[in-house]
Amino acid sequence: xxxxxxxxxxxxxxxxxxxxxxxxxxxxxxxxxxxxxxxxxxxxxxxxxxxxxxxxxxxxxxxxxxxxxxxxxxxxxxxxxxxxxxxxxxxxxxxxxxxxxxxxxxxxxxxxxxxxxxxxxxxxxxxxxxxxxxxxxxxxxxxxxxxxxxxxxxxxxxxxxxxxxxxxxxxxxxxxxxxxxxxxxxxxxxxxxxxxxxxxxxxxxxxxxxxxxxxxxxxxxxxxxxxxxxxxxxxxxxxxxxxxxxxx
Amino acid sequence: xxxxxxxxxxxxxxxxxxxxxxxxxxxxxxxxxxxxxxxxxxxxxxxxxxxxxxxxxxxxxxxxxxxxxxxxxxxxxxxxxxxxxxxxxxxxxxxxxxxxxxxxxxxxxxxxxxxxxxxxxxxxxxxxxxxxxxxxxxxxxxxxxxxxxxxxxxxxxxxxxxxxxxxxxxxxxxxxxxxxxxxxxxxxxxxxxxxxxxxxxxxxxxxxxxxxxxxxxxxxxxxxxxxxxxxxxxxxxxxxxxxxxxxxxxxxxxxxxxxxxxxxxxxxxxxxxxxxxxxxxxxxxxxxxxxxxxxxxxxxxxxxxxxxxxxxxxxxxxxxxxxxxxxxxxxxxxxxxxxxxxxxxxxxxxxxxxxxxxxxxxxxxxxxxxxxxxxxxxxxxxxx
Numbered sequence: 001x002x003x004x005x006x007x008x009x010x011x012x013x014x015x016x017x018x019x020x021x022x023x024x025x026x027x028x029x030x031x032x033x034x035x036x037x038x039x040x041x042x043x044x045x046x047x048x049x050x051x052x053x054x055x056x057x058x059x060x061x062x063x064x065x066x067x068x069x070x071x072x073x074x075x076x077x078x079x080x081x082x083x084x085x086x087x088x089x090x091x092x093x094x095x096x097x098x099x100x101x102x103x104x105x106x107x108x109x110x111x112x113x114x115x116x117x118x119x120x121x122x123x124x125x126x127x128x129x130x131x132x133x134x135x136x137x138x139x140x141x142x143x144x145x146x147x148x149x150x151x152x153x154x155x156x157x158x159x160x161x162x163x164x165x166x167x168x169x170x171x172x173x174x175x176x177x178x179x180x181x182x183x184x185x186x187x188x189x190x191x192x193x194x195x196x197x198x199x200x201x202x203x204x205x206x207x208x209x210x211x212x213x214x215x216x217x218x219x220x221x222x223x224x225x226x227x228x229x230x231x232x233x234x235x236x237x238x239x240x241x242x243x244x245x246x247x248x
Numbered sequence: 249x250x251x252x253x254x255x256x257x258x259x260x261x262x263x264x265x266x267x268x269x270x271x272x273x274x275x276x277x278x279x280x281x282x283x284x285x286x287x288x289x290x291x292x293x294x295x296x297x298x299x300x301x302x303x304x305x306x307x308x309x310x311x312x313x314x315x316x317x318x319x320x321x322x323x324x325x326x327x328x329x330x331x332x333x334x335x336x337x338x339x340x341x342x343x344x345x346x347x348x349x350x351x352x353x354x355x356x357x358x359x360x361x362x363x364x365x366x367x368x369x370x371x372x373x374x375x376x377x378x379x380x381x382x383x384x385x386x387x388x389x390x391x392x393x394x395x396x397x398x399x400x401x402x403x404x405x406x407x408x409x410x411x412x413x414x415x416x417x418x419x420x421x422x423x424x425x426x427x428x429x430x431x432x433x434x435x436x437x438x439x440x441x442x443x444x445x446x447x448x449x450x451x452x453x454x455x456x457x458x459x460x461x462x463x464x465x466x467x468x469x470x471x472x473x474x475x476x477x478x479x480x481x482x483x484x485x486x487x488x489x490x491x492x493x494x495x496x497x498x499x500x501x502x503x504x505x506x507x508x509x510x511x512x513x514x515x516x517x518x519x520x521x522x523x524x525x526x527x528x529x530x531x532x533x534x535x536x537x538x539x540x541x542x543x544x545x546x547x548x549x550x551x552x553x554x555x556x557x558x559x560x561x562x563x564x565x566x567x568x569x570x571x572x573x574x575x576x577x578x579x580x581x582x583x584x585x586x587x588x589x590x591x592x593x594x595x596x597x598x599x600x601x602x603x604x605x606x607x608x609x610x611x612x613x614x615x616x617x618x619x620x621x622x623x624x625x626x627x628x629x630x631x632x
Binding site for chain 1: 453
């Protein structure tokens with residue numbers, strides 16, 4: 001009895017494997033080497049994770065410190081941030097393929113896209129730092145007065161994650177080059193998706209920033225840091241956009 | 249107005265000379281190499297620098313004042329360092345600016361201000377992000393290893409005392425801060441003291457992200473009087489503009505208006521980084537609340553606002569204290585005193601001061617004294 005059941009289960013497993021292979025095969029018609037493809041993405045993510053961390057660091061570290069939450073609150077915000085970053089990755093891959101741009105991207109659209117992203121990132125950082133300075137975030141003032149510690153806007157981590165996800169950091173470029181070689185959009189998306197999971201292992205240590213909870217001076221320093229970083233990203237963005245406008 | 253009755257009398261000359269003897273011997277050892285050189289200019293410069301350092305220490309011993317005489321050395325170092333440095337650059341390259349080709353060749357002289365930015369990239373990737381050389385080369389004698397070694401030794405012994413006895417930039421603003429008789433700007437918000445920590449966080453994070461020493465590239469006011477990347481593009485023009493603005497504002501104008509070391513107090517990320525080593529350093533300055541008359545002389549005298557009411561009430565300075573001794577000298581009740589951690593507070597303050605000064609002045613003579621001698625040699629050689 002149990003032997004028949006085992007055989008049935010094995011058959012079901014084989015069917016699932018075939019279905020899964022077919023599905024993945026449909027994702028990438030030119031290739032039946034999904035596992036090596038995904039493994040490559042994971043390994044790329046794992047090996048370039050420190051670079052991802054340092055690339056996102058200027059945004060995520062001072063922002064988490066400015067939030068001043070405990071370990072659990074920091075972990076939640078970090079997760080939302082990372083989801084935003086994943087969305088940024090996928091959006092970029094989709095944009096790349098939809099617009100039919102191949103890497104290396106022509107200088108003009110590249111300067112436009114990343115100039116705009118940097119300006120948006122600068123605006124988000126400055127707005128967040130100054131809004132937190134007033135202690136209100138996006139919340140209406142009347143509600144804030146009812147709370148001992150006003151919560152920051154819930155969209156902030158996702159927005160910051162999205163904007164840093166769209167940044168041209170070296171690991172991102174490496175993944176983009178590899179994904180660009182894929183013959184279809186879904187396979188490129190898959191590559192970015194798996195690559196993202198490879199980089200994830202480097203981010204949990206940031207939860208330790210929760211230890212800085214209730215340290216007012218640290219939160220103040222973090223907000224000033226965000227303003228400085230906003231100025232830096234604004235400069236990068238405006239220089240890029242200015243170059244495009246001048247060359248037009 | 250605080251009375252001056254309890255100011256200690258000068259130390260006897262014989263005892264002062266005896267206390268100065270170790271510094272004299274150390275200075276002779278330090279300058280012996282230069283004194284043996286054949287040129288008259290180098291001999292004269294070494295002799296001048298040696299006399300300068302020994303005389304100042306003698307005055308510290310005789311008058312029991314630290315800050316007043318330290319400041320003379322520090323301002324001299326601040327103004328003479330750029331002269332010697334730029335002189336050397338012009339002699340070697342013909343210009344104060346460093347071309348990108350020279351940077352790529354690793355010929356950028358290393359400066360201690362880059363140290364905090366190098367830590368994260370070095371830890372993660374074993375890469376030094378400064379375009380210099382680890383060991384001295386004919387093209388670049390100011391190597392990374394030598395400077396880090398000197399900084400580390402001084403930091404272990406002095407903590408943030410580096411900013412009072414070692415930094416070859418701080419003397420410029422200290423000099424400008426002494427120009428005006430009275431401060432035009434007095435009430436400076438305590439929140440400005442947080443800015444150096446924010447600048448430190450920003451440059452450490454950005455340097456790790458961009459793999460370049462961001463402070464050196466974008467924010468160092470002292471590029472104005474040392475070297476900067478040759479202006480060949482809009483970006484380098486913007487960088488040069490930032491350097492000039494920060495120098496004019498933080499190193500010249502604000503020190504004159506506030507009589508404070510404003511760049512050190514409200515901007516320098518290295519100072520913030522160095523403050524961390526005050527935790528591991530054995531020397532500190534304490535305030536005896538029993539003697540304190542709440543005259544706030546110590547708070548007014550501090551060049552970097554490292555004392556406030558809360559810290560005085562707690563009997564100590566803030567973490568950012570750079571051990572210059574200004575508050576101790578300014579206190580007419582002798583409530584502020586030098587202290588060695590782990591010993592009874594106020595038990596032997598003069599002994600603690602002497603121990604600190606031997607370490608600090610020993611380093612100052614070796615490092616700052618040799619810089620002063622080098623610059624004097626160039627000036628004397630020029631004058632014939």
